[in-house]
Amino acid sequence: MRSKKICDMAVRAALMAVVCVGAALAVAAQREMAISAIQGSSNMSSVMGERVRAQGVVTALHRTGFFIQTPDDRTDDDPLTSEGVFVFTRTAPPKEAAIGNLVSVTGTVEEYRPRNEPNTLPLTEISMQAGRDSVKVISGGNPLPKPVELTPGHFESNKIDQLERYEGMRVYVAAMTVVAPTGGRVDIATSRSASNGVFFGVLKGIPRPFREPGLDIFDIVFLKDTEKEALQKNFPNLPIFDGNPQKIRVESLGQIGGTAIEAAANTEIADLTGVMHYAFRNFTLLVDADSKHKQSSTIKPVPMPEPKAGQISVASINLENFFDDHDDPKIKEPVVTKEAFAGRLKKISLAFRDVLTLPDVIGVAEAENLAGLKRLAEAINRDAVSSGKPDPQYEAFLEDGNDGRGIDNGFLVKTAKLRVVEVKQFGKDEKYKHPRTGESVHLNDRPPLMIRVVTRNTGGDFGLTVFANHLKSFLGYNDPNQRDNVRMKKRLQAEYLAKIVQERQKADPKERIIVLGDMNAYQFNDGVLDLLGIITGKPAAKDAVFNFSPDIVEPDLINLVDVIDASQRYSYTYDGNAQVIDHFLISVTLRDHISGFGYARVNADHPDSYRNDTNRPERFSDHDAAVAYFSMTPVR
Incomplete structure (x- = not known):
């Protein structure tokens, strides 16, 4: 909405x-x-x-x-x-x-x-x-007031206070569909998650809520009238996102004595009763401690197809805090226990083999170091052979960056199929002036990492140039004390990446370029910034975004998320909204070679408690992996 x-x-x-x-x-x-x-x-x-x-x-x-x-x-x-x-x-x-x-x-x-x-x-x-x-x-011993039954008629677009009339009252939901799974608190050192019992749902029949273009409505409604008038005058085409007030935040542990409800997205829950509360900008159902609700069976991950003969598969995944079990004295990183790290290797290997189906190139984010990534490559190779599959001969590539926690971008390349021609990091020493302190600081905490690969033994080389990225997060995006710097940094990072791409397109118009990774931005203008517009060459107009950037890229890049079904346009869930922050961009030179794209549904839809089970692939991260397939001969 x-x-x-x-x-x-x-x-x-x-x-x-x-x-x-x-x-x-x-x-x-x-x-x-x-x-x-x-x-x-x-x-x-x-x-x-x-x-x-x-x-x-x-x-x-x-x-x-x-x-x-x-x-x-x-x-x-x-x-x-x-x-x-x-x-x-x-x-x-x-x-x-x-x-x-x-x-x-x-x-x-x-x-x-x-x-x-x-x-x-x-x-x-x-x-x-x-x-x-x-x-x-x-x-004492009085009957509880009869709960009010919520129906789809209680929910409308733009009405963020529509359930105010039931604040503090008992309510009943006959049927709810979970739209964001139960969360948890993760101990990085042990790789264990403790359930917080919180998930999001909508009444059955209401579509799943997605993050949509525009400035969040909560950043508008509390402004003074004069401030709103100034916005309307200066940014007449500024889109506004209503926050999807049709969703309900559910706290299954909200009442004393409650039991955590572990639910994946698309799970149906019936006969849910509790008290309507308000927290974290959402009307929140505190489930009765003695809840007698019913819950449907959970979903299972669906494996991505294996590449066909003559195809190359390329994937992108944020591994989420992939720290190893060795203490690096140069950084302040969490040190994972040996048992926990072995469990992570096992779980990620299982997911890469059985759900991602061993992509030929995998761009990764949030890997601590090359040694840890090499151990992951070795684990996948070993497990593949043990399960009767050919040895993919993955090799790991990573360059250290500037991140305070020591997380970096890297690659796993299936060298049984591809040969690595070049690995290069961009912008590690690039600086910008902090808007508040005037200090010269690093622009790229996790600098873009490029790898060039060509096929082996195909009778003719087919090359790809792939950039792995992990741009600045949203942390501080709306904080009055941090937002000037955060927004400037995100914009400058996007412009820097766009300039790299444009330079390569200009130098070699035939180069096949892929730009992938966790961009920490949506596929559209969020009112503050239009980062993907900057990187792809389609930036929002000056009257539609607070922080305007000129068009840098020509010809434009293609964002593959725009070509898949709208119901599948998400890689992450946040605040109950399905959203894309992990992107896969290609140059026009690959337009006639793309033969498939999608997200491996192995993490974002599954409860965080699943990360505790190393015998199942789900929830090895909080991001879903993007996987694309390219034909070495044009398909169009």
Whole structure:
């Protein structure tokens, strides 16, 4: 879902007011108020800052508080006012807050926003102060209020606050489709993941949400009217992305005593009940601790086709923190245990053999060093022979860069089929001036690495020039203290890469060029930058992007993601959105040779807990691999 105009924002006017939490002084007297009156019909409570007393049935327990909701026979029957509210206790809830207890609580009404995330909808809560406020039990064993059933009709484009009316209330989802798998917290040293129980879903029948062109709506709605008018005047064609408010964030461990739901994308979950919360810019379902939901069987990876006779396959993959078990005193890298590193070699080898089907050239990102990459090549070669396949004779190539953690770009080349002609790193010593400090700093943390290969024993050489890349991440992209530098660096990196490509095209118009890797950018203009437009030679216009770049590349490169089915245009999931950040670009000299392209679905759709099982290929990384097939004779 996407909004096309800055002014087309379906967010209530009350949200636009600048309100400081705690600006109003809490008075000594307590106002007895219904929960619906505290919540009101807008995003901001009209009694914010006031000390109140409210009654409700305890419906859920959270590690920092609990939820109460008005009994069904006492509601105000207004569909725009929520009958539930979060009571913030800072620590575990008191014993009086037992589920089913009808309680009376006192506290100050606040609109909570995380300090590091000011551009987000507020969460209305009753904040208790130790030694002043209390929870008193009126009765126990009360039935919980009937949950509201969510339906597709509750969701519309651009309405980021559409579930505000149910904030703090019990809700029910009859059928949900998972769109981003359960995540986790990874210990790099042990290569183990602890589930966080968080996944994203949509109601059954709603399409999967994808990242779309444009500036994030949350970076627009909180601006002053004068700032919005200036944007409309200076950037009339600036696209706006509505954040896909049709998705629901689900915390299966959100309630005390909950059990983690491990779910892959496309899993269907039925009969899900919980409390509607708000966190991380998403309405969030905190699943009941005693959930009786039903879950469909999970998906399995589908192997990519093996290259046919006369074809060359080329792949790109971010290995995600591929550190080895040796301590390098020159860098501050995590040191992986010997057992964990052996497990990673086994798991990646399994994926490369059985899912990627042993591509002829593999461009990799986030490899610590050449020694570790060589050990991976040896493991794949050994495992291939042990499983009855021909020895691919992979050889590893890597050049150290400038990354603070020591991760670099590299290649694995199947030398049984291809001969390496040249390996060259570009721009390791390139500098730019930091916009805030004026210091001269490295432009390329992970400099582009080029490899030239030709076929063996085919009766005629077929050569490819491949660039492996890993551009600056989004970290700090919207941070007021970092964004000037981050955005400049990303733009300059893209322009630098575009200039390299253009120089080679100009020097040899017949050279077959591939530019691949983790670009940390989408295939379109995100409103701030259009990095892929810069690299391919199709940059966004000045009135459509904050940071404009001129057209550097001619003829344009072709982004292969644009030629596959729209439902397959993703290599990664973030914040519940399927998105492409791993790209595969080709020169026009390869247009008549491309015979296939796709992403190996082995990581992005699978729960992070799968990385703990070294006997399965799924989740050896958080990125899917891009794989392209080229015919040595023109197919068009």
